[in-house]
Amino acid sequence: MSSPSGNIVSLSGVAKSYGAVRALVGVDLLVDAGECLGLVGHNGAGKSTLMNVLAGTLVPDRGSIVVSGGDRTANYKVSLAHDLGIRCVFQELSLCPNLTVAENARIFHPNLKGWGWRGRAGRMIIGKLDEIFPNHGIADDDVVGDLSIGKRQMVEIARAFTVTDEPLHLVILDEPTSSLDAVTAQQLLTFMRKVVGEGRSCILISHLLGEILGYSDRIVVMRDGAVVAEKPAGAFDRNSLVAAMGDVADEDKIEAHERIEKARGETPVVVRACPQTAGNGRELIAHKGEIVGLAGLAGHGQTRMLLQIYDAVGKRTASTDVAGPVSLVAGDRQTDGIFHLWSIGQNVTVRSLRSMVRGLLIDPAREKAQAEEWKDRIKIKTPDMANNILSLSGGNQQKALFARALGSDAEIVLMDDPMRGVDIGTKLEVYDLIRQEAEEGRTFLWYTTEMDELHNCDHVYVFRNGRIVAELSRSELTEEKVLQSSFEESAAS
C-alpha cells in the first residue's frame, strides 16, 4: 500500500478558520512509515484542529491531503480516512457511555457484523487491551459509562489499534496519557514504540515534554496555527523545545520557586476528612492557606475524597469537617465542568451569581465586569467573553473553570486533576496564581497524577485503594517515595 517514498501522509498548505479566528494558517506535515512524530505546542496552537483534518472530521478551507501517494483532497472524510488506515484517539473521549466495551468496538468497525459479531468484537478489544495494558481489569460487557475516566481512555486507545480487514498505517494519539497514571502511560508508550517498530506510524501529541522527547523520532512544534520548528527528536532538549513553543518561562522555574516553608499547624485547620472506605484511621488535614496534594495512581479514591469534602459543606458528618465555602475545579471538564450552551462569561461567573444580585435580578454589568477581569487575569484566549465556551480550545476551557473557582467566594478550592491536557505555559501561569491565592489565605486541595505538580504542594497525601497510605511534607517529597507508597501492596504480594 505505501508509496515508494515511504510517506504515509503528506499535508500541504492546510488552512482552517472559524469566523475571525484562524486556527490553521497553511500547515505542511509529512509522516513517514515506521515513524513516531511528536507534535507539541500551546493550547490553541492548532494541533487538535490539524489532527481533526487528518482524521477527516474537519474539512479544511484550503490545502491538499495526500495519503499513501494518492491525492485524496476531494471528498476526504472519516470513513475514507478509516479505509486508508488512519485512526485517531481524540482528546475528548469518543466512546458511547451507554454501550458496552464490545459494542463500542463495533461502532468503530463497520464490517464487524453478522452472526456472532458480539463475541468477535469482545475478543478483539479485550485481546488488544491485554496486549497494551496487562491487568487492565476491564471486561467486554462492562458498560463504558460505569468505567473510570482512565479505563475509558484505555478502551479508546486499544480500540484505535484493533484491526479487522482494513489496513492500519497511522494512529494519531491526542493527549493519550492525560487520564492515565504513570504505569499505564508507560505501558502505552512502550506499546507505541513496538507498533512503530513494525513499520506503522504514530503521531503523538502531549504536553508532557518528557514523553515527546523520549518516545518520538521527530518533533514538530506548532504555534499560532503554523509549524514553527521541525527537527529529529535528538536535536531538541527540554529547554529548546519550550523555547520553540514560545514560552519565556522555562520549566525549571517550578523547582526554583521556593516557598518559605511555614511550620505546619500555625494556621487553623479548615478541612479534616477521613476516607469513608478507610480502616487505617489516617485522615486528611488541611490548614488555612495550604496547598495540599492528593497523590497516588489514578482512580484510587482521590476524586471520591474531594467529592466527600464537597458534599460535607454546611453539614456535620462524622468523617468530614469543612470550615468555609468550597468550590471544585473539575477534571473531566466535558462532563462535570462546562455548561456547553453558555458563553465563556456565564461559565466563569456562575459560581458567584449570588454576590451579583441586585434586588431580585442579576446585575449584568457586574457579571460582565467579573468575566472581563478574569479574561485578563488568567489570559483566556478569546476576542469576546460572550462567545460560546466551546469556541475555546481545551486548555482555555480549563482556564475558564479555574476562573470560576478563583473568582468565587470559596475559601477552599478542590482541584480534581484539572491540568489534564493543558500546555506548560498555561500550567505555569496557573501555578503562580494558585500560590498567590494560597498566600492570601485560600486553601487548595489538589489531586494530580503529575509529579511536577506535587512540587507545588506544601503537604502531600498518597492514596491507594481508597485509603491514605502515606503523608509527606514538602521537604520529604520525592518521586520515589510517592511511587513506592502507591505500589507497596502490589510489591508485597
Add this chain to the structure above:
Amino acid sequence: MKNYLLSPKFMRSALPGVSLAILLMAIFYTQPRAMSYFGLNLMLQYTVPIALATIAQMFILTVNDLDLSIGPFVGLTACIGATLLQTDPVFGVMALLACIAAYAGLGALIHWRNLPSIVVTLGMSFVWLGIAVLILPTPGGTAPAWIKAIMGFKVTFQLFGYNVVPPFPVFAAAIIAIVVHLGLMRSSYGVVLRGAGGNPRAISRAGWSMLKIKMTMFALAGLFGVLAGLSLIGLTSAADAHIADRYTLYSIAGVILGGGEFVGGRVSPAGAVIGAMTLTLAGSFLIFLRISPDWQVGAQGGILILVLALRALINWREAR
C-alpha cells in the same frame, strides 16, 4: 449469586417486571375472578396498541428526541385503517406508507435544521389530527376483517401434554418485545442506533451518517405507530380521530416506567412493553378499587411516581 441479585444493576433491570408482578398480585387480591383467561384478556386487551405506541416512542427517545405527536398519529392511522384500507386496500396501504415516509422526513428535518423535536412534533400533532378529522369527520368506519381476525387470534400450544392458551395480548406483547430486542439491542446496526443517543459525535467520528440514523429511527417509530393504529381498530372495529390522543403521554410514561431514560440512548424494549402493560393494568386496578374515573389519571400518575422513586432510590444506593 446473592450479590448479583442485590446489585443495583440487576435491581434496576428487574424493577419494571417486579412492579408489574406487584400490580397483578394486587389485582388478583382485590378481584380474584380476574385471574382467568377471559379476565386477563379483557384487562390486557389494549396492551397491544399501547405497547406498539410505546415502542415507537422508545425509538425516538433512543436518539435523544421526544415525540409529542404519537397519539394523534396513531389516531390518524386508525382512521386510515378504518376507511381507506377497507374501501381501497391499495390506496390505503400507500397512505400508510406515506405516513411512515413523513415520519422519516421529520427525522431528517430535525437533524438537518437542528430543530428541537418537541416543537416539531407538537406542531405535527395538530397536522395529524387535522388530516384524521378530514378523513373521518365523525366516529365510524369499519376495520378490515383480517385485522379483526388477527387481534382475535387464539394461541394454543402443547406444553408437557397440556393445552396452553396464553391470553393473546400477553403473547403478542412477548413477540413485540423479542423482535425489537433482537433488532435494537442485539443486532450490530442496533448498536450504532443506540450509540447515536449516547454520544452522537463519536458516532459521526466513526464514519456513520447521523442523518441516516435519525431517519431510520423516525421511520421505525412511524412503522410502529401505524401498527399501533391498526391493532387498535382491530379491537374497537371502528375509529375516531381522537381515539388515541392519550397515547402520547402513555407512551412516554411506558418507556420511562420500563427503565428507559430521556437522554443518553439508555432504553429497554422489554421494559417498555412491560411498562405499557403496567399502565393498562393500573387502569383496571383503579376500576376494581372503585376509584372514580375523574381520579384515575391522577392515580396512574401516582403509580408512575412510586416506581420512579424506587428507581431513584436504587440509583442513590449505587452512587453511595
